[in-house]
Amino acid sequence: MTIAVLLKQVPDTTAKITVSGGRVDQSSVAKWSTSPYDEYALEYALQLKEAGAGDLVAITCGPDRAAKMLTDAAAVGVDSMLHVVADTTEMDSKQIQSILAAAIEHCGADVVLCGKQAADTNSGSTGPGIASMMGAACVGMVSEVMVEGDSFSALRASSSGNERVSVSRPCLFAFDKASTELRRPNVKGIMMAKRKVIETVSASDLGIDMGESQVIIESHDSPPEKPPGQKFEGADSVQTVVLKLREEANVI
Amino acid sequence: MEITIIAETSGEGIHPVTEQLVGAASSLGGVITVLCPGGRGSDDASVISGVSKVISLQGDCFSSFDSGSWSTVMAPFSQGIVMASSSPSGRELGAQIASKIGVPIVQDITGIEPGYKVTRSVYSGKAVETSSLSSPCVVTLRQNAFEGASGGGSAEVVVVDNSSEVSVSVREAIAKAGERMDVSDAEIVISGGRGMGDPSNFSHLNEVADVIGAAVGASRAAVDSWDEIPHSMQVGQTGKTVNPTLYIAVGISGAIQHLAGMRSSKYIVAINKDPDAPIFGVADYGIVATWEDALPALKEELGKL
């Protein structure tokens, strides 16, 4: 029984993003990190492994630099790592999903945890798309998951609050922010991780012919600059601002 | 050309974003069919101007959310360009439908033009992406980014009673603490941060919100520090992305991760005692004052309108 956690390396949330030649300039990103929601997926994947639900493999699809993220995951306890080396920046949703679904199959995993969306593409297509390809039950907006015998119990956000749901294998959980603490690696974990070997493959090694992307990115641009705002001193200015909201902005 | 809209529902009726989906679809021109999961909102949808047909999906599987089984029933009816809301359930369902009909999906678009050029915000609002799509495909639309269609339509409602095996079973529903409006739905959002000092002080935000029909949000620092402030109120990178016409940030410093969730608001007001707080960099109207001084005045002034 194998559990897979899908991790994506993205520009750190504090990193400045610059655009040059109609594309976000990846080479100018100062710091790369694991996408925030994926970190919650990793934490719960570790908890499932510790509860005896299976071995844990961390999977990523990305360029060479993404390997560091897998080593970091090994330092907190994942058993094995699979790196599909590819440039995902111009791929459409179908292409990336077919690679990851094949990677999951390659690892023999039938329980998958991932973030609800990545902090760079901000989409949220990957988890549910893969669940569909695997024929797995899909639970999104998850903030907690537990193993219960042969099945799993998860807490997910719903329109009216939260719901506790249960699913059986095969299943996929896409994580929202959770209230749990994320674990940090200790020295022993870091030393052990250095000795672990990352399995590195290409999309074609997995038997994937991706075809052409059906979504052509025309350009990236910096967001339009807002004209500088007006700033007022003191609570007395509230009256002025309310008037402006009504007469200049027309929003109240 | 055909456009299929996945209705976003709210309770037994239609959610206002569905009118925006129809508005966007109408601007492209085409024959518009609206799919109503569980039949919810079918009558509402049939009177939205521009809708040709409503398919009321009444199968048993629609009694609780399971994107896998819902999409299995909906995929055969999803023709041409498929549009859904970029709400959490809209994204999940959209991605499953796309996978089942074998087309790509582009999520959370804020603009669409004929010839299918779409724009969306990427890198947490730090860049804008323009791409062109082949038809057919699935797109989800950001709430409040498109003009809603008006009423006055009279589309036929077709009832379909198909179901599919449910694999996500709901064991318990845990209701939200308050009955306040969701920040993603509101035209006006007022959010509090760590500067509110204590969760009980959010009552001052609630009071202002009640005067103008706003939803109340929070920064992550507020959500993480105080149990009384649930994550469902969090705006930002790891919370909700909001797109209201007016966003009022109170006692919020304006960290980049907070801005990621609200910088696309049409107008931003910031109330902060620190004149150098980064939130003033994105505010259309900044008020350098403590909330203790500013909120009572704000409530009073808004009450006069």
Ligand SMILES: Cc1cc2nc3c(=O)[nH]c(=O)nc-3n(C[C@H](O)[C@H](O)[C@H](O)COP(=O)(O)OP(=O)(O)OC[C@H]3O[C@@H](n4cnc5c(N)ncnc54)[C@H](O)[C@@H]3O)c2cc1C
């Ligand atoms: C991966 C990651 C994801 C994150 N996601 C989010 C997210 O989704 N949303 C989010 O908000 N943050 C997020 N953060 C956290 C973010 O970096 C900030 O820590 C957080 O936004 C700060 O919240 P704050 O502005 O309420 O608190 P602070 O930064 O502590 O600011 C408090 C502000 O209140 C002002 N103040 C104090 N007293 C008063 C008073 N009496 N009257 C008026 N003003 C007063 C102060 O001048 C100050 O500007 C994330 C961080 C990381 C690393």
